[in-house]
Amino acid sequence: xxxxxxxxxxxxxxxxxxxxxxxxxxxxxxxxxxxxxxxxxxxxxxxxxxxxxxxxxxxxxxxxxxxxxxxxxxxxxxxxxxxxxxxxxxxxxxxxxxxxxxxxxxxxxxxxxxxxxxxxxxxxxxxxxxxxxxxxxxxxxxxxxxxxxxxxxxxxxxxxxxxxxxxxxxxxxxxxxxxxxxxxxxxxxxxxxxxxxxxxxxxxxxxxxxxxxxxxxxxxxxxxxxxxxxxxxxxxxxxxxxxxxxxxxxxxxxxxxxxxxxxxxxxxxxxxxxxxxxxxxxxxxxxxxxxxxxxxxxxxxxxxxxxxxxxxxxxxxxxxxxxxxxxxxxxxxxxxxxxxxxxxxxxxxxxxxxxxxxxxxxxxxxxxxxxxxxxxxxxxxxxxxxxxxxxxxxxxxxxxxxxxxxxxxxxxxxxxxxxxxxxxxxxxxxxxxxxxxxxxxxxxxxxxxxxxxxxxxxxxxxxxxxxxxxxxxxxxxxxxxxxxxxxxxxxxxxxx
Amino acid sequence: xxxxxxxxxxxxxxxxxxxxxxxxxxxxxxxxxxxxxxxxxxxxxxxxxxxxxxxxxxxxxxxxxxxxxxxxxxxxxxxxxxxxxxxxxxxxxxxxxxxxxxxxxxxxxxxxxxx
Numbered sequence: 001x002x003x004x005x006x007x008x009x010x011x012x013x014x015x016x017x018x019x020x021x022x023x024x025x026x027x028x029x030x031x032x033x034x035x036x037x038x039x040x041x042x043x044x045x046x047x048x049x050x051x052x053x054x055x056x057x058x059x060x061x062x063x064x065x066x067x068x069x070x071x072x073x074x075x076x077x078x079x080x081x082x083x084x085x086x087x088x089x090x091x092x093x094x095x096x097x098x099x100x101x102x103x104x105x106x107x108x109x110x111x112x113x114x115x116x117x118x119x120x121x122x123x124x125x126x127x128x129x130x131x132x133x134x135x136x137x138x139x140x141x142x143x144x145x146x147x148x149x150x151x152x153x154x155x156x157x158x159x160x161x162x163x164x165x166x167x168x169x170x171x172x173x174x175x176x177x178x179x180x181x182x183x184x185x186x187x188x189x190x191x192x193x194x195x196x197x198x199x200x201x202x203x204x205x206x207x208x209x210x211x212x213x214x215x216x217x218x219x220x221x222x223x224x225x226x227x228x229x230x231x232x233x234x235x236x237x238x239x240x241x242x243x244x245x246x247x248x249x250x251x252x253x254x255x256x257x258x259x260x261x262x263x264x265x266x267x268x269x270x271x272x273x274x275x276x277x278x279x280x281x282x283x284x285x286x287x288x289x290x291x292x293x294x295x296x297x298x299x300x301x302x303x304x305x306x307x308x309x310x311x312x313x314x315x316x317x318x319x320x321x322x323x324x325x326x327x328x329x330x331x332x333x334x335x336x337x338x339x340x341x342x343x344x345x346x347x348x349x350x351x352x353x354x355x356x357x358x359x360x361x362x363x364x365x366x367x368x369x370x371x372x373x374x375x376x377x378x379x380x381x382x383x384x385x386x387x388x389x390x391x392x393x394x395x396x397x398x399x400x401x402x403x404x405x406x407x408x409x410x411x412x413x414x415x416x417x418x419x420x421x422x423x424x425x426x427x428x429x430x431x432x433x434x435x436x437x438x439x440x441x442x443x444x445x446x447x448x449x450x451x452x453x454x455x456x457x458x459x460x461x462x463x464x465x466x467x468x469x470x471x472x473x474x475x476x477x478x479x480x481x482x483x484x485x486x487x488x489x490x491x492x493x494x495x496x
Numbered sequence: 497x498x499x500x501x502x503x504x505x506x507x508x509x510x511x512x513x514x515x516x517x518x519x520x521x522x523x524x525x526x527x528x529x530x531x532x533x534x535x536x537x538x539x540x541x542x543x544x545x546x547x548x549x550x551x552x553x554x555x556x557x558x559x560x561x562x563x564x565x566x567x568x569x570x571x572x573x574x575x576x577x578x579x580x581x582x583x584x585x586x587x588x589x590x591x592x593x594x595x596x597x598x599x600x601x602x603x604x605x606x607x608x609x610x611x
Contacts, residue, residue, distance in 0.1 A: 127573055134580045138587070145591055153595045154607045157521065160588060164528055165516075168535045171577060175535070178570065179542025 002047060003056040003069045003122060005040045006079055009033055010115035017108040027094060030107035034083070034090040037114065041076070041083040048076040049473065052480060053490050055124070063492045064188040068124030070491060073477035074325060078121045078252055081329045084459065085244035085336045086114050092340055092452040093237045095445065096347060101147055101235070109146070110241060112139030120249045124491060125185040126174050129253060133170070133217070137163055140246055143238045144230060155233030162226035166216030173209030180206065187488035190260040194485075200265040210257060211272075218250030220310060221280040224303045228287075231302075232295040232352070236343025239295060243302055244336035248328055251309050255324065258313055259481040260488075266316070274314035278408055281307030285415040294342045294352040294427065297419055298335070301378065304412060305331050311405060312393050319396035321478035326392055326471060330377070330385040330463055337374040337456040341367060344449055345427060354423060359432030366450055368428045373457045375424060377464065379417035385463035392471065501541050508534035521595070521602040525588055532581040536574045543570025 013033040017026050048054060048071055058067040071079070090110065097106050116136025123129040141163075145156035174184065180203055181189050193200060200207075212223070219227040227247070231239050254273075262269040284304030291297045309331070312324030344367055345360060346352050361368040377384030380391075390413055397406030463470060480486055488494075508530055515527025549566025596602055 127576070131576060131580070134584075138580075138583065141584075141587060141591075145594075148594055148598065150598050153591065153598060156591060157595060157607070160591065161516070161524060161528060164584065164588075165531070168531050171535045172538045174573070175539035175542040175570070178539070178573070179544070182567075 002040075002044060003054055003071050004058075006037065006044070006083075006118040006122070007069075007115055009037045009040060010111040010118065013111045014108055014115070017105065017111070023103060026107060027102065030090055030111070031094065033111070034087045037118075038080075038083040038087045041080040044071060045076040045080045048073050049476075052476075053487065055491050063124075064183055064185045067128055068185060068187075068491060069122045070124040070187075070487075071122050072480055072487065073473065074252075074255070074481060075121045077325060077329060077473065077477060078248070079118060081332045082114075082117050082121070082245055082248075084456075085332050086110070086241070088336065088340070088452040088456050089237055089241045089244070091455075092240070092343070092449050095448045096237045096343055097235060104146070106143075106146065109139050109142050112136075113143070113241065113245065115139075117245050117249055121252060124187065126177070126189075127184050130167070130170055130174060133249070133253075134167065136246065136249065137167065140242060143241075144234050146234065146238070149233075152233045155230035159226055159230035162216060162223075166213045166223075168213075169209045169216070170213030173206045173213060176209065177203065177206035185491075186256070186260050187491040190484050191488045191492065193261060193264055200261070201268075203261070204265075204268070207257075207262060207269075211254070211262075214250050214254045214257070215276065216250075217247065218254060218306050218310075219247045219303050220250075220276055220306055221283050221303070224280065224284070227302060228296055228299040231299040232293055236295070236339060236346050240336045240339035240343060243298070243339050244332045247302060247306055248332055251306055251328060254310065255313050255321070255481070258316075259321075260484050263316065270314055270316065273310060274402075274405065277307045277310035277312075277314050278405055279307070280304065281311065281412045282408065285412045285419070288419050289415060289422075292354050294345065294354055294357075294423060295339065297354075297423060298338055298342065301416065301419065302335060304416065305335070305378075307412075308390070308393055308409065311409065312396065315396050315400045315402060315405075316482075317396055317400045318475060318478045318482060319392070319399060321481055322471060322474035323389070323392035323396045325474040325477055326467075327389040329470070329474075330389040330460070333456050333459055333463070334374050334377045334384075334386060337370065337453055337460065338378065340449070340453045340456070341371040341374065344446060344453075347444060354426040356433060357427045358430045359428075361428040362432075367453070370450075370453045370457045371428060372424065373460055375420040376417075377460045379420045380413045381417070383461065383464045385460050385467065388464055388467040388471070497545050498541065501537065501545060505534050505537045505541065508537065519604050521592055521604055521607075524604065525592055528588065529581070529585060532577075532584075536577050536581075539570050539573050539577070543567045 020026055053072040056069045057063060113136055116132050116139060119132030120129055123132055141160050144159050145153055178184055181192055183189055216223040231242060281304050284300050284307060288297050288300035291300060309324045309327050312320045312327060342352060349357060377386035380386045394406045394409050512527045512531035512534055515523050518524060544567060546566040550564055551566055551568040553560055
């Protein structure tokens with residue numbers, strides 16, 4: 001039953017928000033429910049830390065037939081991190097989102113996204129995963145076009161069409177796989193693949209469709225174009241939420257699929273995933289250097305960082321998978337926080353073009369400090385969490401014999417640093433240009449916004465300084481992922 | 497029968513891809529609808545096409561020839577997918593309408609110049 005709570009909480013909020021009239025009450029409830037969601041995720045991670053894997057069969061239909069919700073340590077970690085990101089963006093939105101958007105149900109739709117994200121992290125069968133993806137996408141479609149400004153609508157159309165196409169790939173893959181295997185439960189498919197004498201290559205057409213679908217959703221090379229075309233258009237709080245949650249669900253699905261099915265035919269899939277990861281890493285970071293829009297630079301960095309995670313997966317050792325998970329967790333928190341800072345800068349100055357900005361350090365040292373922590377964590381500077389994450393990826397790369405890839409990862413880190421330093425100098429350090437001097441106004445109320453941001457910044461530092469327990473947890477989760485037998489025998493109730 | 501449906505699906509995909517590559521947004525949207533239907537048909541085809549197959553087996557009759565059974569699950573899957581694509585279709589058309597209101601164009605090349 002505990003497994004159901006992360007889905008029931010957002011749905012309860014949506015039901016309440018549809019009925020309630022008072023704007024104030026809806027807003028208060030949004031914050032309360034996000035705290036509740038965080039507490040449930042915290043409870044789940046403690047529970048899963050003890051029991052390693054918990055499962056719930058909806059309607060008591062036994063596993064391969066009914067809808068199964070599974071939470072293993074990987075899912076629980078993702079649930080916790082996404083609940084943190086959601087909590088911070090909700091608190092931030094209370095001040096940052098304008099009254100008109102709130103009136104039209106801004107919080108309601110963010111909870112739609114949360115329901116989809118939480119559901120995807122726990123889905124035990126492929127079709128269920130597809131449905132949760134769609135729930136999440138539907139919410140994000142509405143949020144990306146919410147408000148109806150011209151630039152936003154253009155971004156929304158690109159975002160929508162490419163994401164729909166990725167859903168078709170995924171759905172077609174589900175159809176073909178069902179035709180071949182006669183089941184959609186991931187544990188059941190995994191066990192059938194293991195037991196069948198035939199090679200996996202008969203399934204490859206379906207699996208390729210999955211991989212294409214997920215790489216579009218995760219914004220990996222060569223399917224990343226929708227992300228930088230749309231992430232800079234919605235209100236910054238929305239971009240922050242998207243940056244924290246959406247592409248990471250694609251990465252999660254990729255890791256889950258790889259560790260359950262694809263590893264069986266390692267010789268075909270491993271080089272492919274590795275090359276895609278490395279190319280995402282390099283292309284993302286190089287294209288970011290030529291951008292001059294605050295949020296566009298950050299959007300391109302998402303692609304590069306997704307590349308790191310996928311490369312960690314492709315090393316396919318306990319260390320590599322644990323590094324990928326740690327990287328996912330750190331990235332979600334750090335990236336969201338930088339987008340939150342960008343949101344504040346945008347609200348204060350009305351622009352995000354870095355050439356027109358400047359002097360933020362003087363204007364608000366607190367926000368500059370928050371940016372400094374997040375940006376240099378993203379660039380992989382000690383003592384922040386980014387250092388530990390990159391160190392783990394590179395270390396596992398060296399240990400698994402992929403020396404060249406590890407070198408590329410180091411090299412990409414250097415370029416990330418370059419981009420972050422560029423933003424730091426242009427936006428925060430250099431004196432404010434005469435252009436924006438005219439509209440330099442008193443700082444708008446930002447206590448809640450700053451609070452949310454500082455909360456994330458503290459987590460970034462804490463994850464860097466006290467990385468050991470988190471890494472230990474990730475190691476445990478990685479061992480589970482590398483041992484799918486444990487996963488499927490638990491879900492299908494096979495006892496030896 | 498399977499072959500005919502397979503060829504038909506291929507045609508639908510071809511039409512869908514052709515429409516998606518057009519410049520007019522409304523045609524791109526129509527292309528998306530065609531692609532979604534082609535995908536639904538794939539699930540239908542993958543479940544096996546059979547005439548007069550039994551979807552449900554009455555209680556008590558334990559021995560039934562497996563070749564007489566037809567699988568009801570793909571239809572349930574398609575139903576779900578159709579409902580989802582219906583919702584998305586309604587939304588995407590509304591979005592298109594709003595975009596036309598704001599910009600007065602449905603040319604995708606204009607979008608590139610504006611954004």
